[in-house]
Amino acid sequence: MRFWRRFACAVLLIVVGLSLAANWLAPAGYAKQYRDDPGSPPSHQHWLGTDDIGRDRFARVLYGTRISLLLAPAAALISTLMAALIGGLAGYLGGPWSRAAMAVTDLFLSLPWLFLLITVRAVMPLNVSPMISVLVTFLMLGLLGWTSAARVLCSSANALRGSDFVRQARASGIGSARLFWIHVLPNLKPVLYAQFWISIPVFILSEANLGILGLGVAEPLPSWGSLLKELEGMVSVGEEPWKFVPLILLVVVVTSFQFVLSKQDELAA
Amino acid sequence: MSMLGRLVRHGLVLIATVLLGGLLSAVLVRLAPGFDVDESQLDPHLNSQSLQAIRQTRADQRNIFRYYFHSLQRAAHGDFGTSLSLNQPVGTLLRERTPLTLRLVAMGLLLSWAAALALSMSAAWIRVTAYDVLATAVSGVFLCMPAAVLALLSVLWNVPGALAVALIVFPRVYRFSRNLMAKAQAMPHIVTARCKGVSELRILLWHVLPIAGPQLLAVAGVSVSIAVGAAIPVEALCGLAGVGQLAWQAALARDLPLLMNITILVTFVTLLANSGADIIGHALRGNEA
Numbered sequence: 001m002r003f004w005r006r007f008a009c010a011v012l013l014i015v016v017g018l019s020l021a022a023n024w025l026a027p028a029g030y031a032k033q034y035r036d037d038p039g040s041p042p043s044h045q046h047w048l049g050t051d052d053i054g055r056d057r058f059a060r061v062l063y064g065t066r067i068s069l070l071l072a073p074a075a076a077l078i079s080t081l082m083a084a085l086i087g088g089l090a091g092y093l094g095g096p097w098s099r100a101a102m103a104v105t106d107l108f109l110s111l112p113w114l115f116l117l118i119t120v121r122a123v124m125p126l127n128v129s130p131m132i133s134v135l136v137t138f139l140m141l142g143l144l145g146w147t148s149a150a151r152v153l154c155s156s157a158n159a160l161r162g163s164d165f166v167r168q169a170r171a172s173g174i175g176s177a178r179l180f181w182i183h184v185l186p187n188l189k190p191v192l193y194a195q196f197w198i199s200i201p202v203f204i205l206s207e208a209n210l211g212i213l214g215l216g217v218a219e220p221l222p223s224w225g226s227l228l229k230e231l232e233g234m235v236s237v238g239e240e241p242w243k244f245v246p247l248i249l250l251v252v253v254v255t256s257f258q259f260v261l262s263k264q265d266e267l268a269a
Numbered sequence: 270m271s272m273l274g275r276l277v278r279h280g281l282v283l284i285a286t287v288l289l290g291g292l293l294s295a296v297l298v299r300l301a302p303g304f305d306v307d308e309s310q311l312d313p314h315l316n317s318q319s320l321q322a323i324r325q326t327r328a329d330q331r332n333i334f335r336y337y338f339h340s341l342q343r344a345a346h347g348d349f350g351t352s353l354s355l356n357q358p359v360g361t362l363l364r365e366r367t368p369l370t371l372r373l374v375a376m377g378l379l380l381s382w383a384a385a386l387a388l389s390m391s392a393a394w395i396r397v398t399a400y401d402v403l404a405t406a407v408s409g410v411f412l413c414m415p416a417a418v419l420a421l422l423s424v425l426w427n428v429p430g431a432l433a434v435a436l437i438v439f440p441r442v443y444r445f446s447r448n449l450m451a452k453a454q455a456m457p458h459i460v461t462a463r464c465k466g467v468s469e470l471r472i473l474l475w476h477v478l479p480i481a482g483p484q485l486l487a488v489a490g491v492s493v494s495i496a497v498g499a500a501i502p503v504e505a506l507c508g509l510a511g512v513g514q515l516a517w518q519a520a521l522a523r524d525l526p527l528l529m530n531i532t533i534l535v536t537f538v539t540l541l542a543n544s545g546a547d548i549i550g551h552a553l554r555g556n557e558a
Contacts, residue, residue: 107289110540111532112498114416115516119294119528122520123301205415212417213505213517231421232506247418254413 001262008259015253019066026059031220041240048242051230055220061246064222068204069253071138076199078142080149080192084185087150091157092184098154105154108147114209116144121215133218137210141203149195156191160184194261201257208250224250275551279544283537288341290536291529295337298525340529349530354522359530362515367534370511373503374496377434381492384435385442393450394473405447412440417502430507437499438492445488449481456480483550490546494539 018025027045028034038054040046048057090101108116117140124136160166161184169183204224210216211225212232219226227246234243315323343350349359388408392401411419416437423433450473453459459476463469497513504513512531519527 103289107286107293110286110290110494110536110543112494112501112535112539114498114501115532115535118501118516118520119532120297122523122525122528123297125302126521126523201413205413208415209417209502212415212421213502215520225415228415228418228421231418231425234425237425247414250415251410251413255409258409258413 005259005262008256011252011256012260015065015249015256016069019062019069022059022062022066026056026062028056028059030060030063030222031055032059042242048245049240052233057242057245060222060227061249064224064227064246065249065253067134067217067221068207068224068250071134072141072200072203072207073196075138075142075145075203076196078139079145079199079203080196082143082146083149083153083195084188084192086146087153088157088185088188089180090150091154091159092161092180094158094161098158102151102154105147105151108144109151113206117141117206117210118213118215120144121210126215128218130218130221133216134221134223137207137216138203141206145199145203145206149199152195153188153191156188157184160187197257197261201254201261204250204254204257272548272552275548279548283540283544286540287533287537291341291533292333292337294529294532295340296333298529299333299336301523301525344530350526352519352524352527354519354524354527359527362527363512363530363534366510366512366515369509370497370500370504370513373431373434373500373509373511373513374493376429376431377438377496377499378492380431380435381438381442381496382489384439385446388443389446389450390473390478392447393454393477394469396469401447404443408440408443411436412444416499417506420503420506423503424507430503430509433503433507434496434499437503438495441495442488442492446481446485449484450477453477453480483554486546486550486553490543493542497535497539 032055034050034054034056036054037046037050039052040050042049046056046058048061051057051060086101090098120140128136166179166183169179207216207223208225208228211223212229214229216225217223224246230243231247234240340350347360349363351357352359352362355362388404392404419436420430420433423430454477459472462472462476500511500513501517503509504511505517512534516528516531518524519531
């Protein structure tokens with residue numbers, strides 16, 4: 001298992017490295033159109049061919065990977081921080097606070113995740129600039145994805161609240177706020193790390209789903225979601241197999257995260 | 270807690286959560302940019318009194334609680350409002366489209382549970398590492414694919430939408446059931462039974478399943494929620510006219526009143542499934558005791 005975990009880490013590092021080097025590796029920008037070459041198959045000039053309006057697919061995959069792979073962890077960070085604050089505080093304070101926070105959490109969890117995302121996305125304007133659409137999509141993932149993590153953190157903080165060292169600290173006269181920041185929160189670190197890593201593949205897949213449904217990152221900015229939208233127009237699998245490269249890359253990355261996660265599960269346990 | 274008490278508690282939680290969910294979506298609808306804007310106000314043929322009347326109608330909706338209360342009042346009389354994008358009564362739209370979604374979700378759940386249980390039970394029965402690894406790898410591949418891609422592939426391969434829903438739900442159910450069975454198999458009394466020479470099939474049916482059963486029921490409740498979520502991309506991309514497609518169309522057209530009603534319906538269905546699973550699980554545990 002350790003070998004596979006290291007292999008997964010190496011794969012992730014390579015993919016992140018390649019996406020960061022997109023400026024040097026890609027033959028052109030993600031929006032540059034080769035108008036004489038729309039929908040062309042892979043060639044020496046265009047390794048993965050071009051899309052329907054002549055944009056180099058390899059360049060778009062590299063830039064799209066960068067957007068999805070860098071912003072999903074950012075969204076995961078937001079959701080983990082929110083979960084730490086809401087779930088951790090609710091568990092630490094206990095009583096009505098904990099019940100109220102869990103009622104809100106249950107309300108969010110009662111809706112299917114994708115349904116919640118498209119409902120909230122619909123509330124915001126859809127006709128926005130590509131950069132704003134990226135921010136809106138990943139901010140939304142971060143701001144809505146805290147609920148299940150908050151539930152775990154609430155029960156962990158609740159368990160810590162009754163522990164000997166917290167009682168001792170409280171008996172020594174340490175204030176509630178200091179007790180939470182200095183003693184409770186650091187002890188939640190393993191759970192926080194695990195929740196952070198768990199959220200990343202979930203957010204990557206959610207962005208892909210939103211992108212395919214036309215509610216994600218707006219054109220011409222590429223993301224895995226918008227790249228996978230190309231599959232919609234296909235007639236058969238064997239027709240243009242190179243269109244599956246973003247999907248294969250996504251599956252490889254998410255699988256690698258699952259392997260890395262197995263270590264985090266052990267840490268959290 | 271008695272069964273009646275449990276039923277009452279679940280009923281109250283369900284009603285409270287659905288009402289709270291409705292209020293939350295009403296707040297979202299009310300706060301959405303452009304809510305106060307009505308294209309008809311730009312009509313040059315309207316006189317000042319007509320414009321005033323339109324503004325007055327909108328003003329009634331400004332207070333969120335009043336807006337929500339009026340919506341509930343109308344809903345109690347069977348009037349769920351009119352869809353802005355489709356220009357049809359929401360009640361009619363939901364009545365027409367719910368049966369298809371229910372069929373799709375039910376078939377998807379049936380297929381996914383059959384596949385997941387067959388795989389996890391056979392893995393627990395034959396106890397061959399290669400088989401277990403293969404089954405986990407297959408479920409892992411489906412777990413790492415976006416639901417919308419599975420829906421697109423189902424269109425590409427011309428397979429029914431229910432199969433796509435099943436493939437989305439299957440890996441989650443398989444992982445849970447496999448872990449539950451593996452945990453149960455490691456219990457001391459089962460290890461003892463195996464040492465005494467009891468057959469693997471008997472261990473599975475007599476000892477493992479009764480332990481894993483109630484927890485599997487809890488997963489059943491959650492799997493309904495997953496299947497309902499999966500219905501959105503499947504219906505949207507496979508061209509199936511169900512509630513999932515309606516939700517997607519409402520989202521694209523920013524038809525917020527329609528989306529609010531669908532939110533309430535979906536919350537109700539998923540909560541009902543979870544409460545049902547909890548009550549049945551409790552009844553089973555009670556019978557065992």
